[in-house]
Amino acid sequence: MAVLILAAKDLRLLLRDPRSAVILFAMPLAMILVLSLSIGGAFGRKPDDRIRLSVVVEDEGLPKEHGDFPPANWSDVVLDDLSDTADIRVERIATRAEAERMVQRGDRAAVVIFRPEFSDRAHRCSFVGPEFKKDPINPLYRDGVRADALGVDVLSNPNQPVGSSVIQQVVQVSLLRVIIPWMIGQAFDNIGSPKFMDKMEERIPVLKSAYIFISKEKLGKAIKDGIENFFANYNFTAKTWAGLTKNRNPEHKEENRTDYKEQSSIGLNRGSVRYQMLVPSYTVTFAFFLTLVVGWLFVAERRHNTLVRLHAAPISRTQLLLGKFLPCFAVSLFQGFVLLLCGKLVFGMSWGQEPWLLIPVVVGTSLAAVGLAMVVAVLAKTETQVSVFGTLVVLLLAGVSGSMMPREMMPEEMRVISRVTPHTWALDAYSTLLHPDSIAVDVGEVLIASAVLAGFGLGFSFIAWVVIQLQD
Amino acid sequence: MANPVLEVRNVVKRYGKFAALAGVDFAVEPGELFGLLGPNGAGKTTLMTILAGLKNADEGSVLLFGEPFRSSDRARRHFIGLATQDLSVYPDLTARENLSFFGRLYGMRGADLKSRANELLVAVGLEDRADTRVSTFSGGMKRRLNLAAAVIHRPKVLFLDEPTTGVDPQSRNHIFDKIRALNGDGMTVMYTSHYMEEVQALCPRIAILDAGKILACDTIANLIGRFPAVARFKLSTVPEGLAESVSRLPGVLSAKATSLGLDVTAQNLAPILPGVVAACAEHASTPLAIDLDQPTLEKIFLNLTGRGLRD
Numbered sequence: 015m016a017v018l019i020l021a022a023k024d025l026r027l028l029l030r031d032p033r034s035a036v037i038l039f040a041m042p043l044a045m046i047l048v049l050s051l052s053i054g055g056a057f058g059r060k061p062d063d064r065i066r067l068s069v070v071v072e073d074e075g076l077p078k079e080h081g082d083f084p085p086a087n088w089s090d091v092v093l094d095d096l097s098d099t100a101d102i103r104v105e106r107i108a109t110r111a112e113a114e115r116m117v118q119r120g121d122r123a124a125v126v127i128f129r130p131e132f133s134d135r136a137h138r139c140s141f142v143g144p145e146f147k148k149d150p151i152n153p154l155y156r157d158g159v160r161a162d163a164l165g166v167d168v169l170s171n172p173n174q175p176v177g178s179s180v181i182q183q184v185v186q187v188s189l190l191r192v193i194i195p196w197m198i199g200q201a202f203d204n205i206g207s208p209k210f211m212d213k214m215e216e217r218i219p220v221l222k223s224a225y226i227f228i229s230k231e232k233l234g235k236a237i238k239d240g241i242e243n244f245f246a247n248y249n250f251t252a253k254t255w256a257g258l259t260k261n262r263n264p265e266h267k268e269e270n271r272t273d274y275k276e277q278s279s280i281g282l283n284r285g286s287v288r289y290q291m292l293v294p295s296y297t298v299t300f301a302f303f304l305t306l307v308v309g310w311l312f313v314a315e316r317r318h319n320t321l322v323r324l325h326a327a328p329i330s331r332t333q334l335l336l337g338k339f340l341p342c343f344a345v346s347l348f349q350g351f352v353l354l355l356c357g358k359l360v361f362g363m364s365w366g367q368e369p370w371l372l373i374p375v376v377v378g379t380s381l382a383a384v385g386l387a388m389v390v391a392v393l394a395k396t397e398t399q400v401s402v403f404g405t406l407v408v409l410l411l412a413g414v415s416g417s418m419m420p421r422e423m424m425p426e427e428m429r430v431i432s433r434v435t436p437h438t439w440a441l442d443a444y445s446t447l448l449h450p451d452s453i454a455v456d457v458g459e460v461l462i463a464s465a466v467l468a469g470f471g472l473g474f475s476f477i478a479w480v481v482i483q484l485q486d
Numbered sequence: 487m488a489n490p491v492l493e494v495r496n497v498v499k500r501y502g503k504f505a506a507l508a509g510v511d512f513a514v515e516p517g518e519l520f521g522l523l524g525p526n527g528a529g530k531t532t533l534m535t536i537l538a539g540l541k542n543a544d545e546g547s548v549l550l551f552g553e554p555f556r557s558s559d560r561a562r563r564h565f566i567g568l569a570t571q572d573l574s575v576y577p578d579l580t581a582r583e584n585l586s587f588f589g590r591l592y593g594m595r596g597a598d599l600k601s602r603a604n605e606l607l608v609a610v611g612l613e614d615r616a617d618t619r620v621s622t623f624s625g626g627m628k629r630r631l632n633l634a635a636a637v638i639h640r641p642k643v644l645f646l647d648e649p650t651t652g653v654d655p656q657s658r659n660h661i662f663d664k665i666r667a668l669n670g671d672g673m674t675v676m677y678t679s680h681y682m683e684e685v686q687a688l689c690p691r692i693a694i695l696d697a698g699k700i701l702a703c704d705t706i707a708n709l710i711g712r713f714p715a716v717a718r719f720k721l722s723t724v725p726e727g728l729a730e731s732v733s734r735l736p737g738v739l740s741a742k743a744t745s746l747g748l749d750v751t752a753q754n755l756a757p758i759l760p761g762v763v764a765a766c767a768e769h770a771s772t773p774l775a776i777d778l779d780q781p782t783l784e785k786i787f788l789n790l791t792g793r794g795l796r797d
Contacts, residue, residue: 016591019590019591020586020591023576023579026579026583027576027578027579030578031578209671210698246608282785317574318574318575318576318577319570319572319573319574320576321573322535322540322568322570322574322637323570323574323588323636324591325540326539326540326563326566326568327560327563327588327591327592328560328563328564328591328593329560329591330560330590
C-alpha cells in the first residue's frame with residue numbers, strides 16, 4: 015500500500031512538472047519533425063537486395079469467351095510470376111504519365127507497361143494456325159518474346175542502359191514462362207482431336223484403313239497418350255510453367271507487390287517511409303531520457319529534504335524504490351504509446367502487420383529505461399549531476415546503439431558491440447515490426463528482444479536496489 | 487517515576503576517524519519538553535537522526551519506551567514525529583496534499599485523515615491556504631506546515647530540529663504556542679536549537695552538547711543555580727582591607743578589589759547586598775553604583791562550550 019501511496023504522489027508531481035512533458039513528449043516529436051524535414055524521403059530504406067520492377071497495368075482484361083484459363087487477366091498472371099520469383103519486387107505505378115515522368119527524371123531505369131490489349135493478345139498466342147485458333151498470334155522470335163506484339167511497352171531511361179537491360183531481360187523470361195506453357199497447352203489440347211485426325215488423314219490417307227480395327231476417336235486418344243507417355247517428365251496440357259515442368263506452384267508472395275507512393279522530400283509528407291525509422295528511433299532514444307526526469311525526482315526529494323522524512327516513515331527502502339519505479343514506468347509506457355500514436359496520427363506511419371507486438375516492445379523498453387534511470391537517480395546527488403551524467407549516458411547509449419542513424423550504416427563489428435545496449439534490442443524489434451521492407455514479422459524475434467529488454471530493466475533495477483540499500 | 491520515553495546510552499557515531507558523537511548519555515521522561523543545545527557542529531543533527539531511526543549508532547544504544555530502537559525497526563516509527571532543520575515538504579503539492587500524503591504513509595485513511603488534516607491546518611493557521619501549492623508560501627507558513635506534517639500521525643515523541651530557522655517573530659510565537667499545546671496534550675518533545683532564548687522559553691530541562699559529548703544535562707534552574715552571580719560595586723574610594731572584610735561575610739564566595747571598586751561573587755546576591763554596603767560604610771567608602779551580573783543560559787552555554795568560533 016505504501017508503494018501505491020508513494021507512486022500516486024510521484025505521479026502527481028511528474029504531471030505538475032512541465033520539464034517532464036517537454037523532455038518526454040515535445041522534444042521527440044520536434045526531433046522527428048525536424049529530422050524528417052532535413053533528411054528527405056530516402057532515409058530509413060534498407061539497401062534493397064531485390065530487383066525492383068516497376069509496372070503500369072492498363073490491361074483491359076480477357077476477351078469475352080476465354081474459357082476456364084487463365085483465372086485472371088494475363089497481366090496479373092505475369093505479375094504473379096514476377097513477384098513469386100525470388101529477389102524480384104514488383105512496384106505498381108498508377109499511370110503511364112507518372113511512369114514516363116519517373117523514367118525521364120531517372121528515378122527508374124525502366125518501367126514495363128501492359129497496354130489495354132495485353133490480355134486479349136496474350137490469349138491469342140498460339141503455335142497452331144487459324145484452323146485451330148481464332149486470330150492466332152505468334153509472339154516468338156529469335157531473342158525470345160516480341161513484347162510489342164503482346165501489347166507490352168518498356169519505357170527506358172537512356173542514361174541507365176544496364177538497369178534497363180536487366181529489367182527487359184527479367185520481363186522476357188517471365189513472358190516466356192507464362193506464354194510458352196499456354197501455347198503448348200493449347201496445341202496439345204488439339205492432339206488427337208477430330209480436327210487433328212482430319213489433318214492427319216489429309217497427310218496420311220492410309221490412316222483411314224486403321225479405322226477398321228480402331229475408331230477414329232480412340233486412335234486420336236492413343237496418339238495423344240503416346241506422346242504424353244513419351245514426354246513423361248512434362249505435362250503438356252498444364253498451361254503453366256510449374257504444371258508443364260511438373261513442379262509445385264511457387265509460394266505466392268504478396269509482400270513482393272507494392273503500390274508506388276510518391277515520396278516528397280519536403281513538407282510533412284505523412285506516411286513517408288522515413289517515419290517508420292524516425293518514430294521508433296526517437297521513441298527509444300527519448301524513452302531513456304526518462305533518466306533525467308527520474309533523477310530530478312530523486313534529487314528533488316533530497317533538495318526538499320523530504321527524503322529524510324520518507325526514511326523516517328515506516329517504509330522500507332525497497333518500497334521507496336518501488337514507489338518511484340511505478341509512476342516512472344507508467345509515464346514511460348504512456349510516453350511510448352503516445353509517441354507511436356502520434357507517429358500514426360501526425361506522421362501517418364504504419365504500425366506494421368502485427369501491431370499487437372508493439373505492446374511487449376514498448377513495455378520492455380520502458381522497463382529497461384526506468385531501470386537505467388533508477389541507477390542514475392540513486393547515484394546522482396544533485397540536479398547538475400543528473401543532467402550531466404544522465405545526458406551523457408543517454409546520448410552515449412543512443413550513439414553506440416545506432417538510434418541516431420540507420421543501423422544498416424554501422425559496421426558489422428559495431429552492430430555486434432551495440433547489442434550490449436538495450437536500445438539496440440528495442441530498435442531491432444521495432445525494425446522487424448515497422449520497417450517498410452520487412453517481408454514477414456518474426457514473432458519469436460520480437461518477443462525475445464522484449465524479454466531481453468525486460469531483463470535489462472530488472473538488472474538495472476537490482477543494481478539501483480543494492481546501491482540504495484548501501485546508502486547511509 | 488515513570489520509565490523514560492527515550493534513553494540514550496553511551497551513543498557513539500563516527501565518520502571515518504571523526505567522532506561526531508563520543509559517548510552520549512541522557513534520558514527523556516514521558517510528557518517532557520526537553521531541549522538539546524549545542525553550537526554548530528556539536529553533533530545535534532547526528533544525534534537527532536539516530537534518535538529518529540534514520541541512522542544507527544556505531545556503539546551504544548537508543549531505547550524507545552524501554553526497547554532498543556534501530557533504523558530497521560520500522561513498526562515503531564509510528565511513535566516518532568520528525569521536523570527537520572531544513573523544510574521537508576513538497577513545494578509542488580498543496581498544504582492539504584502534503585498532510586494527506588504523510589498521513590497515508592503512516593497508515594491513516596478516510597475521515598480520520600481528513601479531519602486530522604483540517605484540524606492541523608487550522609492549528610497552524612493555514613486553513614485559508616490549504617489548497618494552495620506550498621511553493622507560493624512564505625518561510626513562516628512553510629515552517630508551520632512542516633510542523634503539522636511532523637505530527638499528522640499523532641506521534642508520541644516529537645523531534646524538532648531548529649524548527650524556527652528563518653521565520654519572523656509572529657510565526658515563531660505561533661510555532662511555540664503549537665509546541666506547548668502538543669506537549670500539553672501529552673506529547674514528549676525534544677527541541678534542538680542553538681537559540682538560547684528559545685530553549686529557555688520552552689524547555690524546563692536541557693542537555694548541552696558539544697564536540698559529541700553532553701557537557702551538562704539538568705533543569706535550567708539547576709544549571710543556573712550552579713553558577714555564581716557577580717555584583718560589581720562602583721565605590722567613592724577603594725580602601726585597603728575592604729575586600730578581605732567582605733569576603734568573610736556569610737554567603738559571599740569571593741571579593742576582589744578593582745580600580746573602580748569591588749567585585750563580589752555569591753551564589754545568591756540578594757541576601758549579601760546589605761552586608762556589603764555596611765562593610766563599605768565601615769571602611770568610609772560609599773557605593774556609587776551596583777552592577778548585578780546574574781548567570782543566564784547563554785552565559786552558562788558559553789562558559790561550557792567556550793568562546794571560540796564554530797563553523
